[in-house]
Amino acid sequence: MNIRSLTRGDGVVIGAAVVLFIASFLDLYGFDCPAGINCSRYNAPNAWDSLGLLMSVYLAGIIAAALVIVGRATPGRKVVGFDLGQFGAALSIFAVWTVFWTIIDGSNTGAGLILGLLAAIALAGGAVATPLVPALKAPLMSASGPKVVQPQYGGQPQPGQGYGYPGAPQPSYGGQPGQPGQQQPYGAQPGQPRPAPGPQGSAADTPAGDFTPFWFAVPVARPLYGEDGSPSPIAELAPGTWYLAVEQRGPGLIAQTQDGRRGVLQDTTGIQRG
Numbered sequence: 001m002n003i004r005s006l007t008r009g010d011g012v013v014i015g016a017a018v019v020l021f022i023a024s025f026l027d028l029y030g031f032d033c034p035a036g037i038n039c040s041r042y043n044a045p046n047a048w049d050s051l052g053l054l055m056s057v058y059l060a061g062i063i064a065a066a067l068v069i070v071g072r073a074t075p076g077r078k079v080v081g082f083d084l085g086q087f088g089a090a091l092s093i094f095a096v097w098t099v100f101w102t103i104i105d106g107s108n109t110g111a112g113l114i115l116g117l118l119a120a121i122a123l124a125g126g127a128v129a130t131p132l133v134p135a136l137k138a139p140l141m142s143a144s145g146p147k148v149v150q151p152q153y154g155g156q157p158q159p160g161q162g163y164g165y166p167g168a169p170q171p172s173y174g175g176q177p178g179q180p181g182q183q184q185p186y187g188a189q190p191g192q193p194r195p196a197p198g199p200q201g202s203a204a205d206t207p208a209g210d211f212t213p214f215w216f217a218v219p220v221a222r223p224l225y226g227e228d229g230s231p232s233p234i235a236e237l238a239p240g241t242w243y244l245a246v247e248q249r250g251p252g253l254i255a256q257t258q259d260g261r262r263g264v265l266q267d268t269t270g271i272q273r274g
Helices: 008-023 051-073 084-105 111-129
Strands: 214-217 222-225 233-237 243-249 252-256 262-265
Touching: 008 051, 008 111, 051 084, 051 111, 084 111, 233 262, 243 262
Parallel strands: none
Antiparallel strands: 214 243, 222 233, 222 262, 243 252, 252 262
């Protein structure tokens, strides 16, 4: 998993799962030792002494966090008809429901249950609210910018072979003989001037018939959809990695990943061109 693809909401979910694991070792209930009785040998139970509470709250919450993170890293995977992220969010809500009524039903609640409730609420909130709140969808780690990252696609190309990479001499397409540094768009005749590009990062600044492949990087993680129009993403483009735009399709781009998969990047706003 690319750590740069994690969002702030994912950070909340992971942090809550860690707190939930710690809370499982704390006392579930307090104990008032009667006067005159030696209570030094008394050990208050924790979640590991109660299998039902351990499985339905603490381990359920940790499993829910893992499902949410894996579900967002690999879109399209399902469990009993639900996406992994949806299944994990439902499981986290179940953990909150169980620990809440356990506290209501008991008395002299200990730190293990109180901290477990707070962690479960944070976990469920992060799992449910991340796709809805823009602040939680922001990257967890601010990338220093794709300019400092070497392209990961296909290794270093040899001179005169394939497409170039950001910062390297680009091959000429239809240029005049003796002018290897001049680029001509696809479909252009030799000697015709190249059309002026639009604003940087816009996928609609070049007509489809004159499209020239280029390297680009996304500012945040974005889904890549199949060319057949399927609503389920086939991959996720991560910040800090260069991808190759091979074709323009309407306002989007046909992008190719490192493993050779091609798909439609529908949201091209803010992309960094190489």
